[in-house]
Amino acid sequence: MTSIVTNSSAINALSTLRSISSSMESTQAHISSGLKVGSAKDNAAYWSIGTTMKSDEKALSAVQDALGLASAKTDTAYSGLKATIDIVSTIKAKLTAAREPGADKDKINKELVELKNQISSTAQSSSFSGENWLYNTSSTAPGAKTMVGSFTRTASGVSIGTISYDTSNSVLIDTNNATRGALTKSVNGYTYNANGTAASTGTYFLINASSTTSATGSVVELTSATTNEQVEQMVSAVDTMLKGLTDSAANLGAAGSRIDLQNDFVKDLRDTITKGVGRLVDADMNEESTRLKALQTQQQLGIQALSIANSSSDSVLSLFR
Numbered sequence: 001m002t003s004i005v006t007n008s009s010a011i012n013a014l015s016t017l018r019s020i021s022s023s024m025e026s027t028q029a030h031i032s033s034g035l036k037v038g039s040a041k042d043n044a045a046y047w048s049i050g051t052t053m054k055s056d057e058k059a060l061s062a063v064q065d066a067l068g069l070a071s072a073k074t075d076t077a078y079s080g081l082k083a084t085i086d087i088v089s090t091i092k093a094k095l096t097a098a099r100e101p102g103a104d105k106d107k108i109n110k111e112l113v114e115l116k117n118q119i120s121s122t123a124q125s126s127s128f129s130g131e132n133w134l135y136n137t138s139s140t141a142p143g144a145k146t147m148v149g150s151f152t153r154t155a156s157g158v159s160i161g162t163i164s165y166d167t168s169n170s171v172l173i174d175t176n177n178a179t180r181g182a183l184t185k186s187v188n189g190y191t192y193n194a195n196g197t198a199a200s201t202g203t204y205f206l207i208n209a210s211s212t213t214s215a216t217g218s219v220v221e222l223t224s225a226t227t228n229e230q231v232e233q234m235v236s237a238v239d240t241m242l243k244g245l246t247d248s249a250a251n252l253g254a255a256g257s258r259i260d261l262q263n264d265f266v267k268d269l270r271d272t273i274t275k276g277v278g279r280l281v282d283a284d285m286n287e288e289s290t291r292l293k294a295l296q297t298q299q300q301l302g303i304q305a306l307s308i309a310n311s312s313s314d315s316v317l318s319l320f321r
């Protein structure tokens with residue numbers, strides 16, 4: 001049946017052309033945005049997962065920044081502590097030299113004064129972002145510092161993990177309470193008999209910070225009247241302090257190492273999340289370009305088919321000539 005009112009061929013061709021045009025619009029949107037799933041209507045499940053994981057990746061970016069800040073604080077404190085260990089080692093050597101017969105103890109003490117001033121300067125300078133883990137002026141006792149270390153998503157929700165470091169282990173000088181500073185608190189020094197037993201004991205501290213609560217004992221200093229026995233006690237006390245500083249540096253280094261490891265892990269985790277989300281929502285540009293070329297060809301053929309279907313009605317006129 002041929003009808004000039006209802007052209008079935010033209011309707012079918014037009015429907016096909018509309019479908020091709022819709023597919024072209026979708027493909028062009030994928031190409032322009034680079035996304036296969038750009039909105040929830042493209043794929044609700046993948047869009048939801050991708051949106052959530054992108055949000056988590058931003059949170060991990062903030063964690064990485066926080067870890068960078070924590071690393072800077074730790075490295076600053078470690079640098080100051082390491083420099084202090086070198087200076088205290090020099091003080092120990094100077095005291096040992098003062099034990100020599102005929103040594104000028106007054107001149108050696110002048111060197112000790114400058115070395116101790118350098119320790120104070122180093123401790124005060126070891127500050128980052130307003131935090132100093134070596135020099136405490138607060139009436140509050142040094143405590144644990146918590147640093148953001150992780151962001152975790154579980155079935156029940158999200159949580160933020162922290163890395164803690166107890167700064168009471170690294171404080172060198174405390175101007176409020178001398179007993180809280182490794183170099184302002186009192187330490188026992190000994191002289192020993194030939195058989196290795198303690199012969200005499202003295203109590204010393206290295207830095208006099210004029211703390212509100214002072215330390216007991218005597219400051220490590222030399223005068224012409226300082227006896228050999230006292231020098232040996234000072235060397236023993238300083239050696240004990242040095243061991244404490246070494247332990248503090250080891251703890252601080254371990255904390256810094258953990259922060260660096262966590263920072264590397266967060267970097268890798270962010271990359272993994274980005275790649276995982278990409279597999280879900282990113283468009284394959286090779287595939288999309290091939291599809292676009294095919295759709296362009298189909299569109300041209302559809303237009304041609306519609307033109308043929310529309311022209312078929314003209315043939316009806318020849319029946320009336």
